[in-house]
Amino acid sequence: xxxxxxxxxxxxxxxxxxxxxxxxxxxxxxxxxxxxxxxxxxxxxxxxxxxxxxxxxxxxxxxxxxxxxxxxxxxxxxxxxxxxxxxxxxxxxxxxxxxxxxxxxxxxxx
Amino acid sequence: xxxxxxxxxxxxxxxxxxxxxxxxxxxxxxxxxxxxxxxxxxxxxxxxxxxxxxxxxxxxxxxxxxxxxxxxxxxxxxxxxxxxxxxxxxxxxxxxxxxxxxxxxxxxxxxxxxxxx
Numbered sequence: 001x002x003x004x005x006x007x008x009x010x011x012x013x014x015x016x017x018x019x020x021x022x023x024x025x026x027x028x029x030x031x032x033x034x035x036x037x038x039x040x041x042x043x044x045x046x047x048x049x050x051x052x053x054x055x056x057x058x059x060x061x062x063x064x065x066x067x068x069x070x071x072x073x074x075x076x077x078x079x080x081x082x083x084x085x086x087x088x089x090x091x092x093x094x095x096x097x098x099x100x101x102x103x104x105x106x107x108x109x110x
Numbered sequence: 111x112x113x114x115x116x117x118x119x120x121x122x123x124x125x126x127x128x129x130x131x132x133x134x135x136x137x138x139x140x141x142x143x144x145x146x147x148x149x150x151x152x153x154x155x156x157x158x159x160x161x162x163x164x165x166x167x168x169x170x171x172x173x174x175x176x177x178x179x180x181x182x183x184x185x186x187x188x189x190x191x192x193x194x195x196x197x198x199x200x201x202x203x204x205x206x207x208x209x210x211x212x213x214x215x216x217x218x219x220x221x222x223x224x225x226x227x
Contacts, residue, residue: 006152034215043113044201047178054164063156086152096141097166098216100152 002027004089006101011030013077014109021072021104031089033070034098035061038084047072047085057081077108112136114219116202122225128190131222135183135204141165144177144187145201153201157215159185160207192226199223 013019025031033050048056049074050063050070061072070087084105088098115134123129134187135142141160145153156175158165162182170177174193179185203216 036216043220044203044216045187046215049215097155097158099155100145102150102152 002089002091002099003053004087004099004101005028006085006087006104007108008104009102010105010107011106012109015079016076019072019074019077019105019106019108020083021085021087021106023030023072023088025068025070025089027068028089030065030092032096033055033061033063034088034090035059035070035072036086036088038086040083044086077106079110082106082108114202114204114217116200118222119220120223122224122227123192125194125226126191127194128188129224130186131200131202131224133187133202133219135185135202136206136217139204139206139217140182141205141207142179142185143201143203143205144185145203145219148199149198154222156187173201183199184185189224192224193220194226197224197226 003022007022035047037047038044041093059074061070063070084103086103087101090096090098117132145159146156147153157167157168157177159179162179165168177187188222201221202219203217206214208214
């Protein structure tokens with residue numbers, strides 16, 4: 001069965017501290033992997049996808065196929081990073097049907 | 111581009127009543143999704159359309175939920191009769207189809223918050 005796990009419901013850090021939001025997945029084949037973010041009073045939106053291999057707002061995510069993980073990282077957290085983050089793998093090829101994790105709430109304190 | 115539009119933003123009904131939600135996707139987006147997000151959980155896919163055809167409705171409780179996208183553009187999701195456990199935010203999303211035949215990432219609407227009392 002396809003499954004995505006975000007073990008931390010809440011992650012609380014101080015400004016300038018490193019951040020790592022964990023995501024583990026269980027999928028057959030090689031899924032496409034995405035992180036979505038929801039800032040307060042805004043709609044859910046794409047943050048980044050693993051095939052782009054880019055850094056968005058200072059965040060990067062490394063796909064580890066051996067550990068089936070796709071953790072989201074930022075070396076120095078900012079207050080404006082406070083939001084809900086969702087890991088969302090999807091089967092590759094054919095129909096794109098992402099499955100969302102339960103989300104991790106990141107709070108960055110001043 | 112205009113975003114995904116949803117209405118209403120909020121709805122309060124009593125159990126056993128019926129309710130309908132409306133979604134207008136981004137112009138040109140062939141794929142439309144309805145998600146249910148219960149408080150404290152991630153969004154759960156209810157149904158996915160490509161144009162006016164259903165791609166996946168395996169998690170749609172078909173005894174009470176129905177959805178349609180008759181002209182391949184906007185869509186409605188209906189619940190009849192509602193139960194207390196249907197209280198959630200109902201999210202609509204759309205995506206386009208890339209040149210490689212796969213879908214682009216999802217664009218979400220603001221959602222409709224449903225409270226069933």
